[in-house]
Amino acid sequence: MANADAALASKPVRTTGPSGAGSYKKRSKLREQRRGRVGWLFIAPFAVVFVVFLVAPLLYAFYLSLYSKGLATGTTFTGIDNYVKAFQDPSFQKGVGFVISFAVVLIPVQMIISLAIALVLDAITTMFTRFARLMIFLPYAVPAVIGALMWGFLYSPTFGPLQQIFSLVGASAPFPLSPDNVFFGLMNVVTWQWAGYYMIIIYAALRGIDPTIYEAAKIDGANSWQVAFRIKVPLVSSALVLILVFALIGTLQFFTEPKILTLVSNGTITPDFTPNIYAYNQAFSYSNFNYASALSFALGIVVFICVYIFLFFTRKRGGFLS
Amino acid sequence: MTTARIAAPSAATTRYSRVPKGQGPGRRVLPYLFLGALIIYFLIPIWWLVVASTKNVGGLFNGSAGALWFDKDFAFGSNLADLFTYNDGIYLQWLGNSLGYAFAGGFGATILAVLAGYGFAKFRFRGRRVFFSVLLGSVMVPLTALVIPTFVLLSELNLTDTIWAVILPSLLNPFGVYLMQVYATDAVPDELLEAARIDGAGEFRTFLQVAFPLMRPAFVTVLLLSIVGTWNNYFLPLVMLQNTRLFPITVGIGLWEGQASANNGGGQSLWGLIIIGSLVSVVPLVIAFLSLQKYWQGGLSIGSLK
Structure with missing residues (x-):
């Protein structure tokens, strides 16, 4: 990101003032402006998609989230009522609580695994490690x-x-999607899916x-353990x-994995298991698009807050978006 | 842990002196065991899928060989034939749809991203900084939160349940634009563009003949990521499509899963189709990744090294 920011910060050399400037500078300023318009032409196709499908x-x-649809009353403007309802809705609260605790446990585990694999693969290059890299990916x-x-x-x-x-050991198998195990049952699926990437x-x-x-570093007497954790990890x-x-x-x-596993979980994964599943069911099982929109938006707010808290704590690391 | 410490220095020398031999394998036992265990873990589901796809319904439910080994009846061929003929070959239709969506969405998104990334990197114009900041912020907007409002919006235009409802929203790839911008800033020298302009090349021709060839590695990476993203997408087509003939493979197999669990017992043969269908659907991307290794492995570092 540092680079992109630097690029943004370095403004074009401005040819200021018509008085002192020669005709060459004038022309170059004109050319600069014309080129600027060409810049917009390059961005325009993306900008259209951005406006139509994001903004x-x-x-x-x-x-939509500011309106409510009642059977008797029809669609009425209700302001922030849907948001008040969403944040007080036990289903939404439970779902948000689940995905946050899931993220807090899953992400460090996933990171440690993928970092450990990457460090080992970086340190040893053989046919076997090349094969391992592909298989894990x-x-x-x-x-x-x-x-x-x-x-x-x-x-x-x-x-x-x-x-x-x-x-084989005479025990009965646990069911990884039972209410007690579903957290780890899902964690395993997600780790398997993404750790390699x-x-x-x-x-x-x-x-x-x-x-x-x-x-x-080695000339300075660092061992490979120190090289890995004092040099490699900070640099990446x-x-x-x-x-x-x-x-x-x-x-x-979180949506796809719990949605797919719903049918085989014997009822552990409920229609309000995660906020996204809840919003999906509100929209398509109950045709409650107003409330579903509010839920989607509320989830977006939660994501934004979480990401900003995270970036605040990692800002000294100088990463993406900081 | 200790072995890793012993093993790594030899590996570190290997790396730049490029002498892979000479270190005894015994010193590296732990890293190798670690990687070996991981390979088994990452391959077990795929192994299970391969084994299960060779079983007939009887073998699947009451097979004697267990879940992780082949049954005595080898039914792979007949399973495959069932898969491609079930319901007038709807599986092939789904496979084709997935390919179509992935290529249309992937190429479209990548072309938009390469143009916009180049524009952001190489032109100075009013509104550029604001738009680029908005774009970076939008990377954080949860895309699935957009799906429901996009559905409502498209349904007012009567575009839901058409291929466009899947392809058009897939064109949005703000992160791809960011990657292209980062890449173009470094890889395309301003002097070269200036030289092309002085030689009288128009802006678009300068882009096509000078800048684009230099941006090709980033183009391939973003293309692969976009194609995989669209191919794997589930939420968007699930919401947008009702007509089963338009389903991509992910939604189609999800549909079969629903039908199979709805009529427990009667759906036994459908479980067999789901298993072999899953296996076949994985094959194209695995082949693509294995054969295009050198492109995506280099390209994935673009966004992260900055």
Whole structure:
């Protein structure tokens, strides 16, 4: 980000004042302005999509969220009532509580795993580690729907191997989607799906470090453990912040995996399990689009607050968006 | 832990002296065990899928060989035939839809991103800083929170339940624009553009013939990420589409899952289709990733090194 900011900060050399400026400067200023308009032409196609599919839906959702639809009363303006209702709604509260606690536990675990793999893969280069890198990354190429289904099968008492494995030691298998276990059952699915992707990003950042830094550190007597934690990790910290932000946003919007596993969870995963599932069901099971919009917007507010709290605490790391 | 400490220095020398041999494998046992265990963990679901796709319904439910090994009846061929003929071959239709959405959405989003990223990086114009800040902020807007309002908006235009309802919202990729901007700032020298202009090339021609070739690595990376994003998307098509003929593979298999669990017992054969259908749907992307390694592995560091 530092670069982008620097680029933004360095304004074009202004040819100020018509009085002192020669005709060459005038012309160059004109050219500069004309070129500026060409800049907009390059951005215009994206800007249109941005306005139509991001700004407009947001504004429209906000508009919808200010109205309520009653059977007898029709659609009426109710101001922030939907938001008051949302933040007092036990279903929404429970869902937000779940995704936040899920993020707090999941993301550090996922990060430690992917960082550890990336450090090992960066330190050792053989055929085997190259193979390992590809295999660990492979789940990223599997759609989340399919990943969740596969784990659902593996968890299943009918199809899965758990029953067999546990019967070897004479125990009965736990059901990973029971109310007590569902937190870890889902955590496993998400870690499996994303750890490899995060690993590859960290790995790419590690490969970008100039190796002469390690030489210098070794001459100074640093052991490889110190090289890893005092040099490598700080140098890739902006990559870590970037993927933490993405993991945070993704986790708070948790939808696909619990939605797919709903049917095989024997009722553990309820229609208000996460805020997004709740909003989806409000919209498409109850046709309550006003309230669903308010829920979507309220979730957006929660995400924004969480991301800003996170970026505030990592601001010295100088990462993305800081 | 201790072995990792011993192992790493030898590896560190390996790295720049490029002499992979000479270190005894014994010193690296722990890292290798660590990686080996991880490979097993990451491959188990896929292994299960491969094994289960070779079983017939009987083997799936009461097989003698267990969940992680092949049954005596090898039914892969007939399962595959069932998959492609079930319901007039709707599975192939879904596969085609997924490909269509992924390529249309992926290429569209990437072309918009490369143009906008170049514009932000190489032109100075009024409103640029404001727009770019808004764009960076928008990376944080939860995209799924946009899906429901976008649905309502598109339904007023009677565009829901058409392919456009899936393709058009997929064109939005603010993070792709950010990556392109970062990349273009570094990779495209201003002097080169200036030279092209002095030679009389128009702005668009300068972009196509001078800047674009330099931005190709970023283009390929953003393209891959966008295609994967669209291919894997579930929430958007789930919300937008009712006509099962328009479903992409993710929503289609979700539909089968719903039908299979709705009629427990009667849905047994459907579970078999879900399993082999999942396997087949994974194959195209896995092949794409394995064959395009050198492109995406380098490109993924673009956004993170800054």
